[in-house]
Amino acid sequence: xxxxxxxxxxxxxxxKSTIARLVALRLGLRYLDTGAMYxxxxxxxxxxxxxxxxxxxxxxxxxSADLSVELSLHGPMRVALGDNDVTEKIRTQEVxxxxxxxxxxxxVRNYLVEMQRKIGEAGNLVTEGRDQGTFVFPxxxxxxxxxxxxxxxxxxxxxxxxxxxxDTSYEEVLxxxxxxxYLDMGRELGGLKKALDAVELDTSELSPEDVAESIVxxxxxxxxxxxxKIDKNALEAARREDEERRKQK
Ligand code: C5P
Numbered sequence: 001x002x003x004x005x006x007x008x009x010x011x012x013x014x015x016k017s018t019i020a021r022l023v024a025l026r027l028g029l030r031y032l033d034t035g036a037m038y039x040x041x042x043x044x045x046x047x048x049x050x051x052x053x054x055x056x057x058x059x060x061x062x063x064s065a066d067l068s069v070e071l072s073l074h075g076p077m078r079v080a081l082g083d084n085d086v087t088e089k090i091r092t093q094e095v096x097x098x099x100x101x102x103x104x105x106x107x108v109r110n111y112l113v114e115m116q117r118k119i120g121e122a123g124n125l126v127t128e129g130r131d132q133g134t135f136v137f138p139x140x141x142x143x144x145x146x147x148x149x150x151x152x153x154x155x156x157x158x159x160x161x162x163x164x165x166x167d168t169s170y171e172e173v174l175x176x177x178x179x180x181x182y183l184d185m186g187r188e189l190g191g192l193k194k195a196l197d198a199v200e201l202d203t204s205e206l207s208p209e210d211v212a213e214s215i216v217x218x219x220x221x222x223x224x225x226x227x228x229k230i231d232k233n234a235l236e237a238a239r240r241e242d243e244e245r246r247k248q249k
Contacts, residue, residue, distance in 0.1 A: 003123020004029070004223055006215070007132035009179050010146035011192060013153030015203050016213065017145065020128040022212035025230045027126070027219055030071040032119055034129035034136075037112050039090035040067050040079045042102040047081075052101040059107035071119065076241050100183045109190050120189070130184055133195035141223050143198035144215055150177050152204040209216045 006029070008020045017033060023030035041062055045052060050061040070078040079087050089095075102108055115138050116127065127136070133143035154174035161168050184192040194200065199218060203211050219225040 003004070004125075004141040004219070004225060005120055005123060005137050006126045006142045006144070006219065007137050007140045007195075007198075008126065008128045008144045008215075009130055009192065009194070009198070010069050011130075011148075013157055013177060014148045014206050016146055017126045018208040018238075019203070019212045020126050022208060022217075022230075023215045024073070025124040025238065026212065026216045026227050027225055028073060028228050029124050029126045030073060031077060032069075032071060032116065032125055032127040033077045034112065034116055034127060034132065036077060036079050036087075036090060037067065037069065037115065038099055038103045038108070039095050040081060040086055041065055041108055041112070042095050043086055043090050044081050045102055046054045046098060048143060052098055055105045058105045062108055062111060063200060067115070069115075069119070071125075076238075100180075101189070104187055105218055106189055113190075122161070130192040131185075131190040133198050134193050135190060138195070142215075142219055143195045144201055144218075145194040145198040146203055146211070148199050148202065148204040150174060150181065150212045153177050 004027075006023065006027075008016050008023070010016050017035075018032075021031055023029070043067040044067070045058055045061045048061045049062070050057045052058065057061065066082040068080045070080075076087065078085060079090060113131075113136050116132075119125065120127070120137055129136070133145070134138055151174065154170060154177045157177065158168070158170045158173045161173065181192075201211055216227055220227060
């Protein structure tokens with residue numbers, strides 16, 4: 001591994017994407033969104049008409065996925081299946097609901113973990129997911145485990161849905177959040193867990209900017225990393241993209 005790797009793991013709705021993007025911008029690192037990779041393979045299986053309750057069919061289907069990702073220092077991570085850019089298409093609720101079928105399959109995890117480690121070989125990476133510090137990059141330079149109470153995450157999600165005019169009760173959203181936690185934590189392979197050497201950050205009462213700044217501080221103190229001023233346009237683009245993404249989920 002050449003250069004620093006920072007892993008950020010945690011449950012959905014803890015604010016990982018926004019925070020990981022901000023940290024990457026401040027430290028001049030590339031940003032890897034591993035959830036997007038699981039989403040893309042899920043979309044591939046859905047488009048291929050795979051029976052999602054059949055792990056063998058999923059393992060077979062991903063052989064023809066031709067997944068590629070394009071990381072950058074400023075822009076979003078682009079995801080493609082063959083020649084088709086699916087960066088936006090992977091954000092639908094249908095994909096979100098189906099991911100657990102695909103993410104539970106061993107062949108899927110092996111395929112993506114190998115891809116992630118290959119990307120990590122060049123270092124200079126902030127990578128975000130569920131198993132990055134525990135399994136994919138056990139020797140990462142800095143590991144962060146981010147969490148917020150299910151109630152706070154459900155409240156954030158409920159407010160987003162309400163702003164979009166979706167008529168869902170807070171109780172339903174809380175149930176969805178708890179169900180996803182249960183599925184993500186109970187996974188035998190790549191389940192959500194805090195690495196023993198990870199720094200824990202509770203994002204319940206903090207803004208994404210404050211959380212990002214505390215990670216940047218850790219990187220400066222522990223890894224002696226240099227910070228950069230965030231390019232205003234890049235920051236605005238990152239914010240807009242995260243907002244769009246949250247609206248679509
Ligand atoms: O982070 P995001 O919500 O896009 O992740 C979508 C889903 O992908 C998660 O709920 C989880 O089931 C799966 N995932 C995973 N391992 C990762 C990243 C995501 O299993 N490293």
